[in-house]
Amino acid sequence: MASHQLREPSNSFLTLTLSSEAETRQLAEDIALILKPGDVLCLSGDLGAGKSTFSRALIRNVAADYDLEVPSPTFTLVQPYDLARLNLSHFDLYRLEEPEELEELGLEELLEDGAALIEWPEKAEELLPDSALWLQFQHGDDEDTRQAVFFSEDPVWQERLEATLEIRAFLDETLEVTFERHHLAGDASLRTFERIDKGGESLVLMRWPFSDAMLPEPVRAYMDKVHLAKDCRSVAAVGQELRKAGIHAPAIKSADFQNGLVLSEYLGSETIVIDGKPVPERYFAAVDVLAAMHAHDFPETVQLDTGDTYQVPLYSIDALIAEASLFLDWYVPEMTGEPASEHSKAEFEILWRQALDACSTAQTGWVLRDFHSPNLLWQEQADGTDRIGIIDFQDTVIGPVAYDVASLLLDARTDIDASLENALYDAYVKARTEQSDSFDSQAFSNAYSIMAAQRITKILGIFVRLARRDGKSAYLGHLPRMEAYLDRVLASPVLSDLKKWYQQYRA
Known part of the structure; x- marks a missing residue:
């Protein structure tokens, strides 16, 4: 079997300290919510560094099933998951004999309508896409602490990660209790939605970032012409007046208009x-x-x-x-x-x-x-x-x-x-x-x-x-x-x- 060597994250753009296994699972939850078809997430690190904990938590979140059994694909090399929201393929390349075997496993085909989670990606050498996000787990100063180092050739990953971590920080400050984040189907706009569960209560988190630079000129012109709203003040304003009139619109619990974040009542x-x-x-x-x-x-x-x-x-x-x-x-x-x-x-x-x-x-x-x-x-x-x-x-x-x-x-x-x-x-x-x-x-x-x-x-x-x-x-x-x-x-x-x-x- 060929030896492996961890890639040196010379172009890393983010390092997070994870002080417990629970924080590793939270990170997996944060990343699960931004995954989309075509994404490749490469997990590297020594045995016991947290890759498996992260992988199980991410797969269970995408599956919306926290009791889902997630077997290690060490011997099968790949374990596919046909899920309602997003198909996932969990690779473990530790036993890969030759990098070319990855092509036989059908990575390219699996990415057409799903995302891939790859442990021991170093074994695939240069066969992984340049757009992949690499996440390297490193042991910290004590037994429970880990460092998570992110790097990618695709600069969009940094924007996506900053967005989901921004939501995490907003919710931490607003709720001040343990909570879980779940994907919630939205619309075809720039907005994204999550269901937030805390105790016995559910809420909806909407993220609606907007700047004119985010859209091509023809799209911006059309939005202006037909009066499509551009920021979340419209949600707050219209909802406020509907509720005053006795119409059942979701009550807003907290909002950050500048960053386009609104936490509101969940109506089912x-x-x-x-x-x-x-x-x-x-x-x-x-x-x-x-x-x-x-x-x-x-x-x-x-x-x-x-x-x-x-x-x-x-x-x-x-x-x-x-x-x-x-x-x-x-x-x-x-x-x-x-x-x-x-x-x-x-x-x-x-x-x-x-x-x-x-x-x-x-x-x-x-x-x-x-x-x-x-x-x-x-x-x-x-x-x-x-x-x-x-x-x-x-x-x-x-x-x-x-x-x-x-x-x-x-x-x-x-x-x-x-x-x-x-x-x-x-x-x-x-x-x-x-x-x-x-x-x-x-x-x-x-x-x-x-x-x-x-x-x-x-x-x-x-x-x-x-x-x-x-x-x-x-x-x-x-x-x-x-x-x-x-x-x-x-x-x-x-x-x-x-x-x-x-x-x-x-x-």
Whole structure:
């Protein structure tokens, strides 16, 4: 067997002192939360230095199973884990005869949709990717202490590690008790989410870093045009006002706006959908929430408890058209095989300006923009409108309130048949009519159809973009649902001119 030699960490960028085995497990937890497909983590160090403790803790965290048996792959050389969040492959190269054997173990293929954790990486010599993160464990001054030295040819690792350690420091200072960090599925933005467990209580940690330099100019320009929020003050401001109005938004426990960290109440993971199907009772409860919101007069400027102010932006016609134009940029080329013509684009904008002008008399107010099943959390033990917990409202704008009604009744993530849509619509109109003598049902009907068509148009473009630009092909499976919704709403007389335009792409 070939001898091994620890790599000298001449380009190390971080050294941590771990005073106990518990701190080694905490470090594994911190790194587990930033792992993604393609990552290679190389663990070096003498026997007993802490590699195995670290490996078991990291694998169990990614698996979300702290009782998971994690056998040593000393004899098998690699132990794969097919996990819900991220596939992991645990390598132990101590018994590797020749470095080339690593290719036979299929590292390259395993990294296509997973990450690799490699003990004794020195045995693979130069066959490991330059982008790997090396973590060398060294014995400290006493039996329990270890030094963890990090180095990598990829400078991005330093940024990623600083981010997760920043969260650890924020939580240590805020909670002052032992806690566990768990990955929590988020959205497609720059934000990341974790569930924090301390004792019998769970919280949600959101990290939302933002600077203009983080995004390409076209993305920044689009965000500005459609009024997408850029920092976590929006979460605090909108949530604060929703709670004042009696709407169940998560309460914030602690926040560091400068570093984009918000620790808030955890509302669970059960939505208004079960096994992919809408639960009518829950959708009717969500309609009650919308009716209650739309009876409330929300402010344009929010004064936060911290002294900060937040201006809720206007959902302008230009913003609505810019969103709808994603249909031209992505869906049209997908369906026709060629870009939308300049004539078609010009006609599209004219028709949409006319349609949006037609709902100018409809009620306006706060529009959360993503009021649909993934963001509506069912609270089984609550009563009334408290049964619906609301998240993901940071991009709230001031515009036609019918938009959120259409978002719910034509849910992009589950099939809402016409009979359920009609029943929910009638329930909303009945509630608003009882709340206000000035509720204009005809103006609302027109606005509902127009806002529904705009949202569906936008989402068709977004789903194709996610599939083609971001490699998330599963979103194409949602297109038939959205296309059926579009056909349904284009039957409204107020959209007759737009219907003719759309028909050229509905063959």
